[in-house]
Amino acid sequence: MQASENAMGFGTRDIIKCKNVEPSHKMIATAELMAAAIHDLKNPLASIRGLGQLGMLTSSSKKERSYFERIIKQVDSLNTSVIDLLSVFKPEKSVRANPSLIVKEVLDGLRATCDINNIKLVFRAEYKGEINLHIKVFKRAVENLVRNAVLVLTNGGKIEIYTGENDNYFLMSIKDNGPGIPDDMKESVFQPFVYQRKDGTGLGLFMVQHAIAEVHGGKIWFESELGKGTTFYISLPKD
CATH class of the missing domain: 1.10.287 (Helix Hairpins)
Incomplete structure (x- = not known):
């Protein structure tokens, strides 16, 4: 377990550090308002x-x-x-499921797109167990993160996805070797309508953060360096 955790770049300090991106009251209120508006x-x-x-x-x-x-x-x-x-x-009820299998399903659906864009997609699934998941929500979050990585790799590149664990958490990382996130945008990456690409809604990463932190009670954070790429990390409780 520990070897897998260290190989993926996870550590105790990272698990603590990710608490800094827990949703604010403003973000929670925004999510509730959006749910009502979407329903209408x-x-x-x-x-x-x-x-x-x-x-x-x-x-x-x-x-x-x-x-x-x-x-x-x-x-x-x-x-x-x-x-x-x-x-x-407004997610469905959670069920026990293997997150690695769901990630594989998402990646299988994106391999053709990656091949066309000369992007190497690497998946190492070291987690074999089951956790409580809102499957559609988790799948949507993973797909959003991987698609974001595909979009930034305009001249080809590599996306690496790993799943593993420590004693209490399912762990996942999604790493690309793209251009990275500018320093002045890092604080607002998960805010709605702030970090927005051309033709995007500005809601993608906000919805990912909501899906992981609010719906699943997990954590999401990232590391990024200009010219070298970005890695998003996810931790979800096993129980």
Whole structure:
């Protein structure tokens, strides 16, 4: 156990240090507000989709029907995003599951993208046990972190994912050799609408932090150096 923990870059000091990124009251309130707002989106989306379907049925113009079809597809895509967001802020009940298997499932779904972008994806799963997990939420968080790593590796590169343990925690790290996070952004990485990439929502890492710390009672932190890359660390209680 100890060898695995040290190899992954985890130590007692790191577990203590990560308490500094626990959610503030402001972030918790933001999450609750977002959950309510996201839920309220479902009815207008259903109305828009219904109008699109009505247009498809009543329009005699092929061009107009193609527009209505595009509206329906976009609404369906947005509705999927709404459901995913609700799964983070209003999660299902937890079950006992092997987190390494869930991580593998996420990575299998991203390997083609990595291959196309000349990114080497390395996974070392040393944790074989089960912990209490909100599976959809955990899966979404892992996928978000790995996708972020893919996005920063614009000229190819390497992403290394490890799972392991110490006496009380499941441990995980996601390391990339990308450009790193600027020093002036490090304090606000997990804040909503602050650390935002082009075409992003600014909510990705906020949702990851919420999923790990609030939903699972775990910790998340990172180390980053310009020109060398970033490593995100996750610890979750085994029991």
